[in-house]
Structure formats: C-alpha cells, structure tokens
Amino acid sequence: NAGVTQTPKFQVLKTGQSMTLQCAQDMNHEYMSWYRQDPGMGLRLIHYSVGAGITDQGEVPNGYNVSRSTTEDFPLRLLSAAPSQTSVYFCASSLPGATGDGYTFGSGTRLTVV
C-alpha cells in the first residue's frame, strides 16, 4: 500500500545507546518531517526536509540527526539516547505547496529509553 512506512513500531533503548528510526514514502513527496508526540505537548517538529540533500531544524532538534540522500527515505538518528527522548515519533510527508491537504503521516514508532 502506498504511504509512509515507519520501522520499527516499538523500541526499548538503554540510556546512551544509539539507533536509527526509519521512514520511507513511495508517493514521490519532496517534503518530509519528523515529529514527536508527548502527553500534553501535542506534535512537535524535530527536523524537516524540503528535498533530497536539504534538511533543517524544527522546534526540538537537540539530540537528533537527520539526512536525506534520496527522495524516498528520511531516517532519524539518536546518537546517545536519553530518557527525555521517550516518546512516540511520527514521520510525515507531503508534496510541495500541499498546504491544504497537509501531511500524510506514518503509524509511528513508540520509543522507550530506560
């Protein structure tokens, strides 16, 4: 099925471990973003990309790295996980200028850092 695919769906990490959350879309969307959802905080933008090779920081970028080598993939890297990064992470994509339709979201990755 077409859409945004996130892997893994669940992950438990120990403090200080590193990992990469994967995100892939097959809709040829140029815009891709990573959000985290925390109770009482809504969805907060971590990093976003407007095309291959172009990334920028969002509201809460600290502790996360991204790269965009292809249109399809936008991985999110945690270099040294901290308990404050326990959250649900959503990847989203859209066509440029698709402001009226917003984003297509993946189903999320639930990350727990112990």
Place this chain on the structure above:
Amino acid sequence: DQQVKQNSPSLSVQEGRISILNCDYTNSMFDYFLWYKKYPAEGPTFLISISSIKDKNEDGRFTVFLNKSAKHLSLHIVPSQPGDSAVYFCAVHLGNQFYFGTGTSLTVIP
C-alpha cells in the same frame, strides 16, 4: 512559545449532537489551518482545512470556521457518531512548517 493552543483536553458528546472543538493561534501570518484526527496506535490523518482567505469550509458532517480577528479556529461535527471518537489536532501552516496543537480527545457516547 506555543503557536497553537487547544485549551480543552477532552470533550464528551452524545451521539447525534454537535461536537465543537476549538483552537487558538498566535500568529496572524499563518496561511492555512487544518484539522487532523488520530486513533490510538495510528498516525494522524488529515480531516479538513481552510485557507486564511476564507471563514468557513464544509465537508459532509465536518465544518471548519476561521475567525481571523479573534485568531480562533473551530471544528463542528454534526451529527456526531461513535466512530468520531478520537483525538483531534488543529494545525497551522507557515513557510515550510506545520505547527500542531496539543489535541482534544473527543468521546461520542452512544
């Protein structure tokens, strides 16, 4: 500073009645306003939007109202159905970014 606020964390409504979800924003430069619906263990899905040049947009049972002078956005669901029970996020757009509210959990009671 939070760009978008949803001051009601939860709302309960009887089936068949109207559900009204509210959202306040801070920046008059936002050009699009959207509502998303989210079920547990799923990603948010787009519901309805409105551009800043309009004050109302309808799509079936869903209507979004925009009051630019008050910087206020609302979503009306009529009639409400049990399947509408979900968390609703409002979102605003500026430049390359969407900013989301904290969400309102709607429960429609059969």
